[in-house]
Amino acid sequence: MTADITVVIPARNAAATIEAALSSLLSDKPVIRQILAIDDGSDDRTAEVASESARRLGLPLDVVSIRLGSAGAARNLGIERASGTSIFFLDADDEVMPGSLSLLGSALAGQPRAGLAVGASIRRTKGRPDKLKTPYGYGPDRGQNTRRYLRNELWPIAMGSALVANRATAGIRFPETIGLDEDTCYWAALLARAEVVAIEAPVLLYHHNEERMARRFITAPRKTFLAIARELDSLEAAGVERDALQWRKAWIAQRIARQLIKHRMFADAAGMMRAVMAHKELGRSWKAAQYLARIRFGRLAGFGPAAGSAAPRRTLIVSFDPAYPPASGADLRTFGNAVAAAAIGPVRLASVRPAGSLQPSGLDIRVVSLTTEADKRSHSLGLRRIKGENRIPRPALVRLKALAREFRPDTIVVESIPLFKLLQPLRPLTRRLILDMHNVESDLAAQTPGNAPPAVSPEIRQLERRAAAIVDRIWVCSKLDRERLKAITAHETPVDIVPNGVPRAKRTSEPLPPSPGTSDGFPVILFAGHLGYHPNIDAAERLAGIILPLIRQALPAARLILAGRSPDPAVRILAKLDGVVLIENPDDMGPLLSAAHLCIVPLRIGGGTRIKILEAMASGVPVIATPLAAEGLDLAGGEDLLLSDADEGLADLAVALCSDPARMARLRARAHDTAWSRFGPQAIRDAVRHGLGLDEPSR
Template structure:
């Protein structure tokens, strides 16, 4: 029987996850890095990396599609909006990677990569589906209020069917939160190991061991929102924040600034930079300066799956969080003590104003939240969760 130090893990992602930019990238990297503590680890993406080879000291990376590949017929028929087109050459290269690396476990990122399950099944001792989002639920949230209500529901039903079918073929399923685990578990007729692997605090090693001093009383408030600005739930939240919430805060604090930072902003987000006090940071190379200057972060999500990495990172940096109930779902942060929670634009704006006016409460909340997220989402917690999810701990 192999020892833990010999367990070989291969993670398959859709986008090239190294270096990480989006929330999905960060989760894939956390999983492959944590798995590397139990043995060699390898990260393979469907879309091309800039170059194959070492990813970090902990793992290697490779790609299944190359930019100069001729167009080949797809082996799948994508019927949902999250399924990429997968060619025969991608399948061939994945099986070649499996033959070369000889993994004990393969982790597939999400139901969108379900076309890989059947080809992998005969060659992999343990196959894990990482449902970092419960896509069938997310489809309903993102489509809430849309005119295409029937199409949205059909897409969600089809995704739920695919989730059930995938659950019959894999050995284990991972989710980000206990709430997601319970939702997924209720859909299967047969028992299946279902593990909670929380999202990690990104770039934990870059965060100072002690918190910075809060902004000076005469400093203009700096409000921060970080996320993939091409992702529909984040686009909705950014527009809501800039057009509905921030103007109310700006009336109370005329020198306040709202900073929107993230990858690939949609035109709808780019237009927000024309509003008074709003600044857009597209595709930032680093967030360190923005985190260091932020007074608070506001996360007014109406849709989203898994757990919000942007909140974990802000709390670890000592930035107080104001958010909707959905945004903090699954994070085990106590409302009123470690996070401020509101539903409407007016509630969220007033809560932010009250927090900015009460430095004692602001400091207490940030201290409490930092301790909580470091305990629950720090490196040791993630290492143990991945070990359990691999069946090794």
């Protein structure tokens, strides 16, 4: 065979696996004309690793670095750029069996009327034996092949197990808006057009990640199902039988329901089962009856672990500042975690500083103050405090111990390293003690210019190590913070990712709100946060003094709203600048977000993850930020938000976006969808539940 195959590899953050994928192609090098690695916005050196591996192996690789946002879009770009007479799609974390491309190419060449050749695949799942999936039952009737394929009467075609004739895929593309079943839609459209030749030899080693697949099902399940259903409906225009499409949609709903039941999301599962029951065949199946019974039982039993389990239910959360009503990012995180924990059992929300008289309504949460104004003159805990530790009056610990003995919490969650001196006294008062690290404080101290002498960061690091030895679990905001913390501590204390969630979710409209008007100027730029916090002060000064003037050169009506509690004197001075408005201690962020056209977050200091970004995205406000500001959120630059390191770059992005209404509308919609699907209430409930140890067997 001549070298006439184009290999298309969509890759996003695949630096750990792409070398193995490329190496597996080496035996088929003589039949490969080109390899297109579509690097879809990776930030882990995927492109560099791929290029170096291909150079070493002598493979004809072209890397296309572009931000697309989906594997379907990356494959479609590969189809457009393919120069070979046939195309082979390979995922960056899978491997081809030796000689597979040659085998598939020979099979395709031997059947001139065939549009694709399909081989067997080996599915490898962690903790399970490998499973061989052999294609069978394909005949010359294209309609029959398509119908049986959609009804699962034929083994699914794994990505990387089929070679497609370039002529056959003309006009056929992968759906770009879904991350589930997009390959099914593509293969079904192809089967409706072209004949298929099957071979029994294994051609692919497919690494199946069950956890990742489950996350795709349970994240915004209704939205996921409707998007897949729309793509399936579009296949009717390609001649696919409607009955087969209806069966597939009901089966997808049942498949999503199965994962929702597994994760005890019974209300969502019931919604999915309504789509299943509407199908006359699947709705009457034994499996449907079984799922409905499990949903009914789960809802009657209530959300939570089975009766008699030793999992924690009563949760005491200790913070320094009062977390209710929430005002700053720390408050929003702490209160959000309390709301999630209240779905499992009663919660006490205790603060070292005096709290107000307000209590949350409709939730099993009670706010408690550990000090009074008179306690400010009391002695504090410990002989000395390092810079970064909070002063804790001795009466606060007395009241906290009394509260713990009365409330008898299964779990105590302590807010971050500044409250380190509470950990050892609380250790004997609960079965599970958790440290919620809003930031990795030693890393944050090292970032902050002039924040402390060089000895401070090592002292904080020592506290973090000691804390890890005391507590049972640690919570962090992001994967990045987990990596930072594990590099610091030598203990095997479990570190759970409990992300910051959409703040004030109950008061925020989940449907995408309309775009704000321009009667009060355009654009209205919002920056919200604790305006007495050094990183926010620095950001506000650059926004008002540098970025806004640059934007106003092109958009003279631009205004900047600085909104937050406890403004520093340096921030108050900014309100005297032209186009800058300061709103101190806003009662409700909703009207400010509704009126904002942009949210610019130019942080160059900070840790954890920025709730202000999630709040803006969830309200449909496009976000422009520095990479540090978006650090840990795993957002797609150019798709979920726009990124630049420089003040001038942030201003240029703002002007360009405001000059392109279509792009602004796309950014609003994408950001809104990402915020609710990945950081909405259900995602936080699941994370807190796992962080409380409720998904683990009782010990």
